Amino acid sequence: MLLSEQGDTQFDLKFRLFGVPVRVHPFFWLVTAMLGWNLVDLGFQYLLLWIACCFFSILLHEMGHVLMGRVFGTRGHIVLQGLCGLAVGASGLYDRWKRVLVSLAGPGIQILFTILMLAGLATFGNTEPIPEEYLAKRNLVDQWLDQIQWLTYQPTWPAVARHAIWFLFQINLYWALINLLPVYPLDGGQVSREFCTWIWRNDGVRYSLVASIVTAIVVAVNSLLAWKGPWSIPYVPKSGPWFALFFGVLAFESFQLLQFENAKRSRWQEPDDRMPWEKDPDEWKRR
Numbered sequence: 001m002l003l004s005e006q007g008d009t010q011f012d013l014k015f016r017l018f019g020v021p022v023r024v025h026p027f028f029w030l031v032t033a034m035l036g037w038n039l040v041d042l043g044f045q046y047l048l049l050w051i052a053c054c055f056f057s058i059l060l061h062e063m064g065h066v067l068m069g070r071v072f073g074t075r076g077h078i079v080l081q082g083l084c085g086l087a088v089g090a091s092g093l094y095d096r097w098k099r100v101l102v103s104l105a106g107p108g109i110q111i112l113f114t115i116l117m118l119a120g121l122a123t124f125g126n127t128e129p130i131p132e133e134y135l136a137k138r139n140l141v142d143q144w145l146d147q148i149q150w151l152t153y154q155p156t157w158p159a160v161a162r163h164a165i166w167f168l169f170q171i172n173l174y175w176a177l178i179n180l181l182p183v184y185p186l187d188g189g190q191v192s193r194e195f196c197t198w199i200w201r202n203d204g205v206r207y208s209l210v211a212s213i214v215t216a217i218v219v220a221v222n223s224l225l226a227w228k229g230p231w232s233i234p235y236v237p238k239s240g241p242w243f244a245l246f247f248g249v250l251a252f253e254s255f256q257l258l259q260f261e262n263a264k265r266s267r268w269q270e271p272d273d274r275m276p277w278e279k280d281p282d283e284w285k286r287r
Contacts, residue, residue, distance in 0.1 A: 006081045027082035053167035058085040064109030065090045103187045110176035121151045184212040209258040216251035220244045
């Protein structure tokens with residue numbers, strides 16, 4: 001699968017953080033640089049800043065999973081690789097509610113970090129109110145988003161610091177919320193699977209995969225619409241062709257898993273616990 005663990009290489013960066021083993025695959029640096037390559041136009045230091053912010057934020061996300069798993073007794077480790085980070089072994093728990101909490105801990109710790117960062121900016125940063133004319137004729141949700149983004153703008157700070165704040169805000173809020181979408185194997189998709197299998201014991205996996213396919217297709221199509229033209233679905237995530245490709249691949253993988261589940265279901269039969277003579281009453285005649 002797209003988000004399965006990649007093997008070790010001689011170029012891996014390995015270290016421990018709070019006793020948690022961390023391995024960084026070289027493709028992590030490559031893919032992160034590709035995602036932010038347009039920042040080179042501003043200066044190479046902004047690309048390096050983007051990579052550093054991604055590294056910090058994704059490591060924070062996976063640390064949330066692992067530390068929550070430690071609360072329940074698991075000993076996970078972290079892998080940062082091409083398109084994602086993984087908290088391997090963190091959710092290997094028997095109780096469903098514990099697995100759900102471990103899945104939510106990653107986005108949760110990022111959202112908490114964002115709230116603390118915004119609170120600090122509101123207290124010590126730019127205190128000028130957002131211009132009223134900027135908020136005119138906009139709905140309440142857009143006004144709320146504008147007010148939050150206004151906090152991330154610090155006109156008296158150096159440009160590098162302003163970009164660092166904006167990068168951290170985007171990654172730790174927007175990426176965390178996107179991770180909560182019911183798309184497997186994102187965290188939201190894993191939570192969706194847990195709830196579906198809890199409500200529908202036999203069909204829960206299939207229902208969660210259908211939800212995953214539909215959601216991923218909507219996000220992928222919306223990203224293509226936003227990339228090719230001015231029209232897109234309001235408040236549905238969109239971020240250009242890479243985003244469309246990523247969710248398109250996730251939709252295809254969920255479709256493959258659904259096909260596997262359907263095939264497995266078609267081979268399944270009710271257990272036949274009858275005694276031999278009950279299964280074939282005329283067996284004695286053929287001796």
